[in-house]
Amino acid sequence: MNYRVIQWATGGVGRGAVAGIINHPELTLVGCWVHSADKTGKDVGELCGIDPVGVLATNDVDELVAMEADVVMYSPIQADKKVVARLLASGKNVVTPLGWFFPGKRDVDVLEKACQQGNSTLHGTGIHPGGITERFPLMVSALSSAITHVRAEEFSDIRTYGAPDVVGEIMLFGKTPEEAINSPMLHFMGDGFIQSIEMVAHELGFDLDPEPTCTHEVSVATKPIDSPIGVIEPGRVAAQRFTWQGTVSGEVVITVRTNWFMGEEHLDPPWNFGPEGERFEVEISGDPNAKVTFHGWHPESIAAGLKRNPGVVATGIHGVSALPYVCRAKAGILTYLDLPLVAGRAAPHLHKTRGESAQ
Ligand SMILES: NC(=O)c1ccc[n+]([C@@H]2O[C@H](COP(=O)([O-])OP(=O)(O)OC[C@H]3O[C@@H](n4cnc5c(N)ncnc54)[C@H](OP(=O)(O)O)[C@@H]3O)[C@@H](O)[C@H]2O)c1
Known part of the structure; x- marks a missing residue:
């Protein structure tokens, strides 16, 4: 089963996530939202410093809400709760390092409702918070x-x-x-x-x-x-x-x-x-x-970190690794306490399914 993924924003977390989605045997990138107008219409691989992936970036929220997709990796600079609710209500799961790690009784009624409406899941995960701290x-x-x-x-x-x-x-x-x-x-x-x-x-x-x-x-x-x-x-x-x-x-x-x-x-x-x-x-x-x-999770030099910071990449990958598990989960706002063990995946050339098809 391959899950169709939309990446939301191509900052440091987003660029790390896109590379992780491409490497993941159960995920297929189908869409990408960008904030900057000059990035729209560009191939997402090009924006993320990897080979072209055949998916063009857009800043059209309506287009992405209407798109057939299973899950959104949501990593813009700040969360727009209305957009998150629309994505959830449209039936897409959302994984994000921007919050909802363990929201408890915080202001989540609208998002809970959107999850029930779309039979979808919202999951917060990252590195700090969202990994090291819990x-x-x-x-x-x-x-x-x-x-x-x-x-x-x-x-x-x-x-x-x-x-x-x-x-x-x-x-x-x-x-x-x-x-x-x-x-x-x-x-x-x-x-x-x-x-x-x-x-x-x-x-x-x-x-x-x-x-x-x-x-x-x-x-x-x-x-x-x-x-x-x-x-x-x-x-x-x-x-x-x-x-x-x-x-x-x-x-x-x-x-x-x-x-x-x-x-x-x-x-x-x-x-x-x-x-x-x-x-x-x-x-x-x-x-x-x-x-x-x-x-x-720290780079070897300032120059290396500014190019690609491993801690920022790890943040994106922690989200990417959660995507298949979240797609299979029940509806609602789910935390690590609700989900099964989330693990990474073997490199494509060593993975049992892709390794076979690559031969
Ligand atoms: N929990 C954790 O462990 C953790 C760790 C690291 C980061 N974070 C959070 O994750 C988010 C992304 O971090 P990052 O390192 O990827 O930051 P970043 O490199 O600055 O990228 C953020 C992206 O947000 C988009 N953007 C710019 N202005 C915007 C606006 N006004 N509204 C919506 N989006 C806008 C841009 O997308 P485009 O480039 O696509 O145009 C930009 O590249 C931040 O909120 C950060 O605090 C969390």
């Missing part, structure tokens, strides 16, 4: 009993993330410390990480206090720092540490932290990643303790 901690937690604390933490050099709108307007680099600390984007961005905390607490059975805690620390440039949003001038935000924590009667039981730095030089305070460098970590305190460090 899926992998839950998996590792199964090897410990009497768990007292779960930590998920990212250490990344954001000079390698070539998405200026995300880096400047969502992640708040280059702002004054006052602008960054008072920005409403903090709550917007924190919502995904707080959903992760709620998912872990729900499954492990932590009886969380009603409000999570959120700490936002910034470090400013002491000299001009080159970055994907241009030069960050002295005094502007050049490194940030966000910490969200879930507590039980005031005792911290879940910690999610991002260490996002524009390098490790010319920062005040002078933060660094420590001897282990860039990485993602998952740690479980229990019987026994466990600590898992993930490498490979």
Whole structure:
């Protein structure tokens, strides 16, 4: 069974996803939405830096809503809930790194209704949030009993993330410390990480206090720092540490932290990643303790990351890998707790079906 896929946007996540869709033995790319007018009418492969795929990009939402397709990999810069609802109501499943990781009672009535109308599924997945902060901690937690604390933490050099709108307007680099600390984007961005905390607490059975805690620390440039949003001038935000924590009667039981730095030089305070460098970590305190460090999702150099950032590609691929499972799932907003194990697939030349046809 091959599922017909529409890719929504060809930013870093979208370009990684398209390559993943082409490599996936159960998926066929049939459509692609782009935001930029100058990308419309172009072959999607060309837009994504791979061979032509015979599918032309469009910015016509109506055309894509009407298209025969099973699922949409939805990765624009910001979610348009009305468009997501239309896609779901038209019978297409939607997978996205933009939210709905564990929405609980958040404002989802319209989307739930659209899922029921279209017999479709909405699933949020990514890397951070959407992987490191809940899926992998839950998996590792199964090897410990009497768990007292779960930590998920990212250490990344954001000079390698070539998405200026995300880096400047969502992640708040280059702002004054006052602008960054008072920005409403903090709550917007924190919502995904707080959903992760709620998912872990729900499954492990932590009886969380009603409000999570959120700490936002910034470090400013002491000299001009080159970055994907241009030069960050002295005094502007050049490194940030966000910490969200879930507590039980005031005792911290879940910690999610991002260490996002524009390098490790010319920062005040002078933060660094420590001897282990860039990485993602998952740690479980229990019987026994466990600590898992993930490498490979950070590029080897700034230039390599700006061309193709493995963490951004991994975000897209986590969504792509979920597509067949979501297509086979019941209707509704489904999380990792509802879906079966999601796995990747063998390379085309090693895969049993494509390997045979390639011979
Ligand atoms: N959960 C996670 O782990 C995770 C990880 C990474 C990223 N993300 C999120 O995923 C999204 C995409 O990230 P990215 O790295 O691919 O960003 P990106 O490289 O900046 O690409 C975003 C794309 O959005 C489209 N776009 C631009 N302006 C738009 C607008 N006003 N309205 C709608 N779409 C617009 C463009 O599409 P076209 O190029 O097709 O014209 C652009 O390429 C972001 O929201 C980011 O925060 C989540």
